[in-house]
Amino acid sequence: MPESHKPSPMDKTLEQLDQLLEGDVLTDTLSRMLYATDASPYQQRPVAIVRPCHAQDCASLIKFAAANTLPLIPRAAGTSLAGQCVGEGVIVDINHYMNRVIAVDVKNRCATVEPGVVCNDLNNELRELGLMFAPDPSTSNYCTLGGMMGNNAWGIHSQHYGTTRDNIIKAKVVLGDGSTALFEPLSHATLQQKLRLNNREGIIYRTLYDMINRHHSLIQQGFPAPDGLLRNTGYPLDALVHSQPWQATGPLFNLSPFICGSEGTLALTTEIELKLVPIPQQRILLCIHFHRLDEALQSVAQVLAFQPVALEIIDHHILKRTATNVQQQANRFWLEGNPAAVLLVEFHENAIAGAKIPKDAIAALSKQLAAYALTVVESEQIEQVWALRKAGLGMLMGEPGDMKGVTGIEDAAVKVTDLAAYVGAVQQLLLTHDTDCVVYGPAGRGTLHLRPKLNLNLATERQKYRQILDQVCDIIIRFGGSISSKHGDGRLRAFYLQRVLGTEIVTLLQTVKNAFDPQHILNPNTVLNALPPDQNLRFTRKHNTLNFKPFFDWSKDSG
Ligand SMILES: Cc1cc2nc3c(=O)[nH]c(=O)nc-3n(C[C@H](O)[C@H](O)[C@H](O)COP(=O)(O)OP(=O)(O)OC[C@H]3O[C@@H](n4cnc5c(N)ncnc54)[C@H](O)[C@@H]3O)c2cc1C
Structure with a gap:
């Protein structure tokens, strides 16, 4: 105390x-x-x-x-x-105590967990049953299912399996007034009962139901999703529009996927029922090497035609970091020469029912693309390549010195056919700020983790940071893209919601927030009512340097 x-x-x-x-x-x-x-x-x-x-x-x-x-x-x-x-x-x-796997139902391929269960811990338990929870963010060895639901997290294989939202069945939650609710798929009759409830849950159902009836076309137009572009911006009203009763062939009305990605601003999740899928048996990974980044980006649409389950890009910045990282050196066995960028493309035999791994795709891809080398990786070695990819961000964050690839524009998405032009536009902008960026990420979903290199300890660089955030937002709008396809609005992107979605949609989002959490107790200033994105940055604090001789020598890492 x-x-x-x-x-x-x-x-x-x-x-x-x-x-x-x-x-x-x-x-x-x-x-x-x-x-x-x-x-x-x-x-x-x-x-x-x-x-x-x-x-x-x-x-x-x-x-x-x-x-x-x-x-x-x-x-x-x-x-x-x-x-x-x-x-x-x-x-x-939430994860200190509430971290139990409650039940696994092999027959119906689902698991019930408390929100603090770590993603990989669940999958380790499921392995002997031949099942897995599919969304696999890079942090899956320590991030939790509650946090994944909070951010609608997804990973390398979401190209095929979808995001956390696509893999949630039910959720028990506590609402903003402390009352509880179970969000699950509702038949027409049950939805009608919910609409008559005389409590907070009833208010939520009535608010959303009326909102969609009255603003159906505004929601459809205000949340454009070209080519299935992912968007973790605001609350997914557009997903509800595509459910029953508004779309007869859509999924049943269900608020558990709806609160996925709401970043703890609508409800506190206390129990989750998840979909499970069989662990794939036959896998193959192609590592396609390019001399030029733009050639790699331009090849993404062609590779997608072969329906891979994963399609990621890593550029030479990340590859260079792995060369000096003791842990990752063993995971570079597949590399040939010094590529400017590599596309990592995975196929599963059981991904498309009855389909064989497209070995002929290898020959076709080799001929079609401007690649200079193509390595084929199989069995356990595939995980080594993905381990290298997943380690990318961690290695960048731990880069020696004060100049770092910073978070901010790192999960914007555009149409895959616009990837090269989008990266070109951002690189040109960064040149005007005397910097450049790292390029990697799930290119197959149109998402690229661009991280401008800045020293945020300096006030001048923080000004640049703010300008870059503002200017890249304009570039993304110009491309009809999504400012956050993965990591959420938080405080970084919430400020730009109005610009991206418009006042009318943001007003609807405020109404949603008021229905779930009338006093704005839950995570205020996140998603909505944002502060400027450069407020409360940790770098503005005064750091006292203690004058003592440390036991370990970190001088090589500028430590
Ligand atoms: C190096 C690195 C790599 C990353 N790679 C990826 C990636 O590949 N894909 C990806 O999607 N993300 C990635 N992330 C972001 C992050 O790891 C994921 O979004 C992850 O799922 C968050 O889980 P967590 O347990 O850390 O949740 P937290 O970060 O603790 O919380 C996430 C959100 O959920 C809310 N929340 C948590 N628990 C609850 C609850 N019980 N009820 C309601 N709200 C709750 C929180 O308020 C917060 O808004 C990465 C981050 C890092 C640092």
Whole structure:
């Protein structure tokens, strides 16, 4: 409990909260410092950290927070990149206790989990059953299913299996007033019953149902999705428009996929039912080497015609980093020469029913593309190549020196046919700011992780950062693209929602937020009501350099 000897009103409030919960309330300085950052560039010290033990704790916590106007910031592994896990309120660490796999139903291929279960832990348990949860973000060895749902995370194989939203069946949640609900697929009759409920859940159903009836075409036009472009911007009202009863052949009305990607701003998830899929038996990976980045980008659409289950690009910046990384050196066995970029393309035998791995695709691709080499990787070695790709961002973040490839525009998406032109436009812009960027990511979904290199410790570079965010937003709008296809709005992108989606759509999103969380207790300033994206950056803090001789020598890494 509070370290100060003179209890403040907030100390008293937190003491009351501590008595209410079975879980922990941490207010010590070290804990508050540890939870002040996530994987984003932001830093804000929370007043406390709560570690709920179960759904009842979550409900009591939200009721208490609503009564005391205490903002809550749900947090799982804290690997978010856009600032959606930091804030000055109370951090709700959902994965400390709530991390049980509750049930696995092999026959119906589904699993029920608490939100704090780590993605790879679940898949390790499922392996002997021949099943897996398919979305595979690069952080799958420590990110949780609650966090994946919060961000609608997806990964390398989402080209085929879809995002977390596509793989959720049901969710038990606590709403902004502390009441609970089960979001699941609803038949017409059950939806009618829900619409008559005299509680917060009923308000939510009525709000969304009326909204879609009244603004059907605005929602369809306001959320353009050319070529199935992914968009983790705002709340996915467009997905509801494509469900029943508005689209007779669409899926049943279900709010569990809807809250996927809402970044802890609509409800606190306490239990999730997930779809499982069989582990693929036959896999093959093609590593297509190019002398030029633009040639690799221009080849993406052609490669997609062969229906791969994964299609990623990595450029020479990442490959160069792997050469000096002890762990990754063993994963470079497939490389030939010094490519400017490589396309990594995976096929599964059971991806398309009855289809054989298209070995003839290899010959066809070799002939068609401007590639200079094509390596074929099979069996366990495939994981080594993906390990190298997944390590990319971590290695960039740990690059020696203050100049880093920074988060900000790193998950924008455009049509695959526009990839080369889009990268060209961003590179040209970055030249005017005397910098360049790293290029890698799931090109097959039109997403590229462009990371401009900047030293955010310098005020002048932070100004550049802000200008780059603004100007790239304009470029993305020009290409009809998506400002965030993967990592969410957080604080980084929320500021641009109005510009990207327009005032009318943002007003609808506000109405959605008010229905779920009328007092805006849940993760305020994330997704909606954003602060400027360069506010609360951790780099603006004054750092004191202690004068002592460390035991380890990190001087080679500028440490
Ligand atoms: C090196 C690196 C690589 C990455 N690669 C990928 C990638 O390939 N694909 C990808 O999609 N993302 C990627 N990310 C982003 C991030 O890892 C994923 O989005 C991940 O799924 C977040 O999970 P988490 O457990 O860390 O959740 P957190 O970051 O803790 O939380 C994520 C969001 O969910 C909310 N939340 C958490 N728990 C709950 C709950 N129980 N109820 C309601 N809301 C909740 C939080 O408020 C937050 O808004 C990467 C990040 C890093 C640092």
